[in-house]
Amino acid sequence: MIRSFLRIVDFHSYMTISRKITLFGLALLAGSALQAQPVSPPRQAPRNWPYLDPARDSVAGISLDRAYELLKGRTAQPVIVTVLDSGVDVDHEDLKDVIWTNPKESVTPNDGKDDDKNGYTDDLHGWNFMGAKDGTTYEYDQEEVTQIYAMWRTKYDRADRAKLAPVEQRQYDTYQKAKKGFLERSVQVRQRRMALGDSVRFFTTMEQMKPLLAGKPFTAEAIQQAALPATDSVGLAVRSVLGDIFDERLQSFDRMTMLVKFAFPRLKDALLKDGDKNYNLDINTRKAVGDDPLNPNEKAYGSPRLIIGESEELGMHGSHVAGIIGAKRGNGKGMDGVADNARIMTVAVVPSGGDERDKDVANGIRYAVDNGAKVINMSFGKRLSPYKEQIDAAFKYAEDHDVLIVHASGNNGENYDSIPAYPTFKYEDGTVAKNFLTVGNSTFQLNERLPASSSNYGIESVDLFAPGTDIYATLPRNNYMNLTGTSMAAPCVAGVAALLRGYFPKLTAIQVKDILMRSAYKPNLMVRKPGGGSQKVPFSSLSKSGGIVNAYEAVKLAMTM
16 A cells, blocks of 8 residues: 555555555645644755755755766666556656657557557556556555455365465465454454544543643554553544554644544544445455456456546556656756656556555566566555565566666554565565665654654665655646655655666666665764654664665766776
């Protein structure tokens, strides 16, 4: 899953494995309450802050402007960057000139023939693995636990693990985790329905929690641990809802309760719809696609088109990611992408809500590799991976063909080293993908707030950080907006990788990864550990490189190679 609309919907929040609904965003949608009492950082960064230089501008940018100064007089080869995401608005004013076009399909486009014989008819700009043949695409899929439970309960519910093949044993174990999660969450959904159905009881519980939280830090953990009676199932459900919609920008529990009351109708509607959709086994979101969920080797499904129409969700996340990577530079429209040489290939595999399917991701990676991609951006993630073998094989295929994969670490403020998170650079056989970069989200502030509080981190599993907070980029229908999350940080790194691969085409994917790691800007700062608490840690302890991607230093290093 993916995205972040001021974190109303946090695409790829590993906490909920579905749409992450936050009160901050709902209140913004609801109207003027926040206008009267704005929540803002200590100071506002300029719109172009990600491209500024830490030394020159005292902003934690990537020194992109300085990198282009260094590259003056040089020419770059076009580099195909695949946005493996929710789809891209290929007609956007700031993207249409940088969209990849399949040369073997462009002579007579949309003629109903597979001109290049790659199995994907009329794939002019990429492929939509979630679409019906006409391009109609579902917006929301179910959570992975529901997908797996529905898919495998007949096969594995009463299976004898000892009699299964090794791959089936792994699938059996995955099924048992999904079953447990599905049944537990189904109970939680029923309890939440009771809690949300009685606004008076909901508000009363919030008032009861105020003295329990007095003097404690304003964190999700403190809210989730408020000492309500264990027998009060409805009260515990209220507490759970409040913990899930927590956002530190609300500043205090008193302010949070005020905004809950203000936004309650929207909050209730969003949460109830989310629960009904995710835990109803009769819903078949894939029916129009026509594929077989039990056949991970199937490839001939989907559409060359994605019909966005008037949808507010379809293509939103993917278009924003695409803009960060390579929106047309210097055209006077909207914003400039990182790479001036990127050609955006759109491969749709991620629904606007719910979880992506392993089969789509594996097929999307192979499609990208086979059609010339040199960088693949993946701003999504989940807790379980039913067909991990297929994902592993696709990563190895990309590595064998010199393709760099850039992945977002997720937005739960958790230690990525210690949580189950997929896709992962770790193969089942214990080896690792050498062509894989995992990215955390940093802010513009060169102080204790440098890492975004929502960003996942990990000195073993997160490679480096990149600007991902309040990032202005493209949305469908020629729109633009600031979005926040590791989903925005990963394409910043993918853009720098594309820049290097275009201006220094002899560099391999693994060399580019090495350059990005070695050239990262490494501030010597004590920062707030992500997760919403007050603990201070060295910024260097949050990732392998201990730094933030830096285009200027990366170009300097590439020049020596």
